[in-house]
Amino acid sequence: MLSIKDLKVDIEDKAILQGISLDIKPGEVHAIMGPNGSGKSTLANVLSGREEYEVTGGDVSFLGEDLLELEVDERAQAGIFMAFQYPVEIPGVTTATFLKSAVNAVREARGLEELKPVEMLRLIRQKADMLGIDHKFLQRSLNEGFSGGEKKRNEMLQMALLEPKLAILDETDSGLDIDALKIVSDAVNQLRQADRSFIVVTHYQRLLNYIVPDYVHVLYNGRIVKSGDKNLALELEEKGYDWIKEEVAAGIPSL
Amino acid sequence: MSTALLEQQSETVMHFQQLFQEREQKLNGQANAPLPRLQRLAMDRLAETPFPTRRNEDWKYTATTRILAPAYTAGTEAELAAEQVKAANIVCLDAYVLVFVNGVFSAKHSQVYGMPPELTLWPVKDALKDDRFRPIIEAQLFHEENQVHNAFEHLNMAFAEHGHFIHVPKNVVVDKPIHFLYISETEDQAIFTHPQIIISLERSAELTIIEHFTGTVKGDAPYFTNVANRFHVAENANLKHYRIQDESVKAFHVNNTRVRQDRVSTYSGYLVDLGSRIVRNNLGAVLLDESTNTNFYGMYFGRGEQHIDNQTFIDHAFPHCESNELYKGIVNDKASAVFNGKVLVRQDAQKTNAYQQNSSLVLSPKAVVDSKPQLEIFADDVKCSHGATIGQLDENSVFYLRSRGLSDEQARALLQHAFLKEVLDFMPEEKVINASEELITKKFQGEF
Known part of the structure; x- marks a missing residue:
C-alpha cells in the first residue's frame, strides 16, 4: 500500500530525515516511536503534503502512485488521512458544514455522487453515534474552543467519515487523559479492517496498549534504528530511549 | 478646488438644474404643491453646496467625479417580467413588498395587502399634504443635528419622486418586514434614481425594513442609485434596518441614512455590500436621550475594480447609551475598501459603552483597504x-x-465565507441571512 524508499528530507537546509525505508501492507498497523526531535512528525507531515519540507532524495509510492507528486487535497482524495497533533480552529465554519464539504469533495474525486443533505446528515449522525459524539458538537464552529480531547475526537469523526485507506495519527495521544485516549483508540480499533492501514506516531507506549500495532519502528536522528513487534514498545517503555542511543553510538546494527 | 474640478462641478450642477427645470415645466400649475416646493428648496441648496471632493477629509478615498461624470436622466419605469422580480426577491420571506423599477414605484409588482390599519405607508408627496404628517416629515428632512447635509442628500431631495413615508403609531408592532426592492436596468442612456424612505416610529413601536438594491447594465450606460433615508426612533421603539446591495458592478451607489434616537430606543443596521463600481455609504446615528442602543453591522466583498467606502458616525451625547459596531470586508483583484468609523462620546455621555471593530481580508497585492x-x-x-x-x-x-x-479554491471560498458569516449571524431574520449567503456564493462563483 505505502512504500517509502530511502526518503531524505530537509527543513531549511538541515537534514531531518536521512534515508527512511518503510513498507506498509493493507490492514497493517505500524507504530513509529522515538525521542523528541528524531524526525517522527516530519515523516508524518511529509506524507500529509506539507510544503515547508524539502524532499532531497528517495521515493514514496502509495497504491502505485508517486505520492510526492500529489497535492495535499489529491492525497486526501486518494485515501490518505492525517490526524493532526494540533488541529486548526476555524471560527465561522460549523463542524457540520465542514464535514459535508469534505465528504462530498472526497466522494466527487472518487467518482461517487454527492450525498443528498438528508443522507449526509444521517451518515454524519451515525458516525458521531458510533464514536459517542454529541450531535450538538456538529453545530459548533470547527474546533473553536474545543478541549484537546474534543479536537482529537473530531479528528476521529473526520477519519470515520472520509474512510481512508491509510490513516496517519501524529501524536494524537499527546496530552490526552485516559478517557480521551480510550475514545481515540476505540475509534481506530473500530475502523481497523483488512484494506485499511495505520501509521501511529507516538512518543508514549501507553497508546499501544489500546491500539496494538503489528510493527514498531524506532526513529532516531532521522533514521529507523530498530524495528520489532509490540514487545519493542514495552521494552522502550521500561528502559527509555537511552539504550537505543547508546547502541547507535556503538555502531551496533539495528536489525 | 482646482479649476478643472470646479468646471466639472458647475457643468454637473447645470445639467441637474436643466433636468429640474424641464420637470418643473411639466408640472402645469402643480409647482406649488408641497413636494415640488420642497424640491425647489433642495435644488437651491444644491446650487450652493459643492459636491465633496478628495480634498474633503471624509471623502479622501472616493472620487465623486467618477460618479457624477455621466449625463444622467431620471429613470422611467421599464417593463419587467414577473419572474425577474421574483428572482430578485428574498426566497420564502413573508413581507410586504414595494417594488421600484428604475426608481419608479411599480404597483403592479408590489404586494402590500393586509398591512396593519394603524400603519401609514404613503408616498411622501401624499403624506406632505396631510397636516398630521407634514410637520413630522419636514422635521426629519431639515434637522441637521451635528451633521451638515451633503450635496447628494440635496440632490436626492430635489429629484425624489417616489419616496415613501412610514409612520408607526405608539405600541404598534408591525407584523412583517417591509421590503423595498429597487431594480434598475439601463442600456444606452445613463439614469439616476433617488430612493427615499422617511420613517417615524412612535413610542414602543417596532418595525423591520429591508432595502434591497439590484440591477443590470445591459449596454454601456451606467446607472446611479442615490439614496437618502431619514429615520426617527422614538422612546422605547425598535427599528431593524437591513440593506442588501448587489447592484451591477458598472453602477454607482450612494446611500445617506440618518437616524435619530430617543430614550431607550434601539436601531440596528445590517448591511451587505456586494455590487456597484463605486459605493459610498454614510450611516449616522444621533442619540438624543439616555439609554439608547445602536448596532451597526456591515459586510462587504469587492473584486474587479470595485470601490466600497463606508463612513459611519455615532454621536453619544447622553449617559448610559450603548453602541456596537462591526464591519468586516474582503477585497480581491484591484478592489478597494474604506472604513471610516467615527464614535463621538461627549462630555455628558457618562457610562457610555461603545465598541467598534473593522476587520479586513486583503487577498491580492493590488487590493487596498483604508481603515480608520x-x-x-x-x-x-x-x-x-x-x-x-x-x-x-x-x-x-x-x-x-x-x-x-x-x-484550494473550495478551502479559500469556505474561509472567506466564514469570515463574512460572523456579521450575517447578527441578523435576526434567517431568510435574509440565507438570501445574503446565496448572493455571496454567486459572487464567489463570479456571477457578478
Whole structure:
C-alpha cells in the first residue's frame, strides 16, 4: 500500500530525515516511536503534503502512485488521512458544514455522487453515534474552543467519515487523559479492517496498549534504528530511549 | 478646488438644474404643491453646496467625479417580467413588498395587502399634504443635528419622486418586514434614481425594513442609485434596518441614512455590500436621550475594480447609551475598501459603552483597504474600544481544509465565507441571512 524508499528530507537546509525505508501492507498497523526531535512528525507531515519540507532524495509510492507528486487535497482524495497533533480552529465554519464539504469533495474525486443533505446528515449522525459524539458538537464552529480531547475526537469523526485507506495519527495521544485516549483508540480499533492501514506516531507506549500495532519502528536522528513487534514498545517503555542511543553510538546494527 | 474640478462641478450642477427645470415645466400649475416646493428648496441648496471632493477629509478615498461624470436622466419605469422580480426577491420571506423599477414605484409588482390599519405607508408627496404628517416629515428632512447635509442628500431631495413615508403609531408592532426592492436596468442612456424612505416610529413601536438594491447594465450606460433615508426612533421603539446591495458592478451607489434616537430606543443596521463600481455609504446615528442602543453591522466583498467606502458616525451625547459596531470586508483583484468609523462620546455621555471593530481580508497585492476607526471621548466614565485588523487568509487553515479533500479554491471560498458569516449571524431574520449567503456564493462563483 505505502512504500517509502530511502526518503531524505530537509527543513531549511538541515537534514531531518536521512534515508527512511518503510513498507506498509493493507490492514497493517505500524507504530513509529522515538525521542523528541528524531524526525517522527516530519515523516508524518511529509506524507500529509506539507510544503515547508524539502524532499532531497528517495521515493514514496502509495497504491502505485508517486505520492510526492500529489497535492495535499489529491492525497486526501486518494485515501490518505492525517490526524493532526494540533488541529486548526476555524471560527465561522460549523463542524457540520465542514464535514459535508469534505465528504462530498472526497466522494466527487472518487467518482461517487454527492450525498443528498438528508443522507449526509444521517451518515454524519451515525458516525458521531458510533464514536459517542454529541450531535450538538456538529453545530459548533470547527474546533473553536474545543478541549484537546474534543479536537482529537473530531479528528476521529473526520477519519470515520472520509474512510481512508491509510490513516496517519501524529501524536494524537499527546496530552490526552485516559478517557480521551480510550475514545481515540476505540475509534481506530473500530475502523481497523483488512484494506485499511495505520501509521501511529507516538512518543508514549501507553497508546499501544489500546491500539496494538503489528510493527514498531524506532526513529532516531532521522533514521529507523530498530524495528520489532509490540514487545519493542514495552521494552522502550521500561528502559527509555537511552539504550537505543547508546547502541547507535556503538555502531551496533539495528536489525 | 482646482479649476478643472470646479468646471466639472458647475457643468454637473447645470445639467441637474436643466433636468429640474424641464420637470418643473411639466408640472402645469402643480409647482406649488408641497413636494415640488420642497424640491425647489433642495435644488437651491444644491446650487450652493459643492459636491465633496478628495480634498474633503471624509471623502479622501472616493472620487465623486467618477460618479457624477455621466449625463444622467431620471429613470422611467421599464417593463419587467414577473419572474425577474421574483428572482430578485428574498426566497420564502413573508413581507410586504414595494417594488421600484428604475426608481419608479411599480404597483403592479408590489404586494402590500393586509398591512396593519394603524400603519401609514404613503408616498411622501401624499403624506406632505396631510397636516398630521407634514410637520413630522419636514422635521426629519431639515434637522441637521451635528451633521451638515451633503450635496447628494440635496440632490436626492430635489429629484425624489417616489419616496415613501412610514409612520408607526405608539405600541404598534408591525407584523412583517417591509421590503423595498429597487431594480434598475439601463442600456444606452445613463439614469439616476433617488430612493427615499422617511420613517417615524412612535413610542414602543417596532418595525423591520429591508432595502434591497439590484440591477443590470445591459449596454454601456451606467446607472446611479442615490439614496437618502431619514429615520426617527422614538422612546422605547425598535427599528431593524437591513440593506442588501448587489447592484451591477458598472453602477454607482450612494446611500445617506440618518437616524435619530430617543430614550431607550434601539436601531440596528445590517448591511451587505456586494455590487456597484463605486459605493459610498454614510450611516449616522444621533442619540438624543439616555439609554439608547445602536448596532451597526456591515459586510462587504469587492473584486474587479470595485470601490466600497463606508463612513459611519455615532454621536453619544447622553449617559448610559450603548453602541456596537462591526464591519468586516474582503477585497480581491484591484478592489478597494474604506472604513471610516467615527464614535463621538461627549462630555455628558457618562457610562457610555461603545465598541467598534473593522476587520479586513486583503487577498491580492493590488487590493487596498483604508481603515480608520476613530473614537473621540470627552467623558471620563465610559467603556469604549475600537480596533482594526487587516490580514490575509490563514494558510494553516487552508492546509487543514485541503488535507480533508477540499480543493484550494473550495478551502479559500469556505474561509472567506466564514469570515463574512460572523456579521450575517447578527441578523435576526434567517431568510435574509440565507438570501445574503446565496448572493455571496454567486459572487464567489463570479456571477457578478
